[in-house]
Amino acid sequence: MKVETKPARCKECGLCKANCPKGAISFSEHTNAAGYHPAVINDELCIACGICYTVCPDGVFHVLGKEA
Amino acid sequence: MAEMMKGNEAIAEAAIRAGVRFYAGYPITPSSEIMEYLSWRLDEVGGSFVQAESELAGINMVIGASACGVRALTASSGPGISLKQEGISTLCDEGLAAVVITQVRYGNGLGTLLSAQCDYNRETRGGGQGDYRCIVLCPSSIQEFVDLMRPAYELAEKYRTVVVMMGEGTLGQMMEPVELPDFVEPERHPWALNGHYTYKKIGIFERDSRKEAVELVEKYNTIKANEQRWFDEGVEDADYVFVAYGVPGRATLGAIRELRAQGEKVGLIRPITVWPFPEKAFAKINPNVKGVITVEENATGQLVDDAALYIKKTHKDRNIPAYALTYVFNTPPIHSIKEDYFKVKNGEIKEVY
Amino acid sequence: MATKERKVPALVDKPMDFCPGCGHGVVSRLIMEALEELDQLDNIIFPIGVGCSSNLGAGLECDRLHCCHGRAGAVATGMKRVNPDVLVVSYQGDGDAYNIGIAETFNAAYRNEDITVIVINNTNFGMTGGQMSLTTMEGQKTSTSVHGRDCSITGYPIRFPEMVAREFPGAAYAARGTVTSPAQINKLKQYIKNALEAQMNHEGYSIVEVLSPCPVNWGMTPIKAMERIEKELIPYYPIGEFKKRGENQK
Structure with missing residues (x-):
């Protein structure tokens, strides 16, 4: 896993999906406690660029980072 | 030894000696000499003075300094004190200590420059929005005013509330023989904001207003029982x-x-x-x-x-x-x-x- | 391939009550990132405005005071005067800083108080349901300008950072950024950092205004709201540094 998410915080605003350069983000079929479909990352497509972290207003994403 | 001093200047010097290190206010007759005096005097003792853009700004600067645990003062009269009411209510709400001096002048609206006691109801009933009271001290001479300055801060800090020193135009403008009190070394309070978050605070949406109101009534009952002076x-x-x-x-x-x-x-x-x-x-x-x-x-x-x-x-x-x-x-x-x-x-x- | 860890600073790492797609969340995170990188997280007081900015006062685990509406400029003045070496950063919306608080905002800048002012400009009063503010665009429909803002009787949208840069020779730094894209967000973070560094070095007053989306009150999706900022707001409210550090008169 490259990016950890906190689905409970997601408000499904869609900014991460719109900005993801690899089309790696979709929204879950399930809803969180607030009634939103939280963002889900396709780890195979994800390149850990951190753009989702940068644009997310709700602190959903944690880019784990790794050594070369 | 007593020396002849103008009321407002003696009061301002007594404030310095009581440990006041911040003043913000706006000129208004008959209180202006307090800020005039402090404009140069605070600098001498390492304090800070701001001539604010309004009484509203003045009391809010006092909120800022008081929140940081510094003995802060503002002074005004009639309409100026009206403008400060929201800030006084906020000080009471936040449990901050401050002293507000009003040298009362007569009249409604802009009013007059004449010495009066027309603002009794406003000062004694907590003149701003909400459900609070301020401790209100009413000296009858310049000496008594000067002598009450330190107790005013001690009361404000003991009860984390606002003390209003309700004088009259006369007390600011006349001269009397005065013996000035000794100097108090100012100290920051442990509940002060200092940038390090040493004093924890409840978030505004987590506050329990019913519980706080009950605590406030208990505080006011303690003040009523212990602090009557006459x-x-x-x-x-x-x-x-x-x-x-x-x-x-x-x-x-x-x-x-x-x-x-x-x-x-x-x-x-x-x-x-x-x-x-x-x-x-x-x-x-x-x-x-x-x-x-x-x-x-x-x-x-x-x-x-x-x-x-x-x-x-x-x-x-x-x-x-x-x-x-x-x-x-x-x-x-x-x-x-x-x-x-x-x-x-x-x-x-x-x-x- | 090496990748960098990106983690929300602990101070703001919590659920926020802002609406979906609101810009406040990004800006508050950027402020904390900047403070973290400048090693100032333990040296900060926030006087906080009234409005959606109040949400920051709710759960922020650091020294903060929820000010009377519009008065953060004055409260910040009092705080800074008695704590010259602590960073004092006011966090306000456009209604708070410009409408009701213009006297305090203006005069703090005028006196060149050594504070940093962050204004979230979303062109309306968000918290109270989207009324017109001083920054509402000409023709913009709000709940108090239902036919669109008529500037001939309500005045034109205010550009305060430009005014600071133009009129107050002592001011240290004035900029406007936005949150519409990763590139803009990174640029905004640098502006915030510049403002904080100006304060750390006692260079004078600093202000950063942020064009921020208010999708709910604008009646738009978060993505459309970002497009509106790019197409409608930026041509009127340019992004950039109007006064750079070192350009002020001392």
């Missing part, structure tokens, strides 16, 4: 007891002494705190007293409401009348108070309650 003379055997604060309180003291010399059984209660009102002084009044008489520098009679409330509360067996001698503005001369006393005694002036 001067009294001749109340135990008096037929009539005068009630007057501030400079009119001094004039009334002169009047009762002259009346006593003429054989009239009169006494005086001069409240030094008008909130909490000195109920304990009323308990000392002669059970057979014929009436209480307020002497006030306003037209509508404001102090008389409290005087009536407390004489009726402490002397429940009879309906003791409460009279108001209202002189609108400026200190009433002793002879006027004496003449009006006889009008009360002879039934020419009717009771208010």
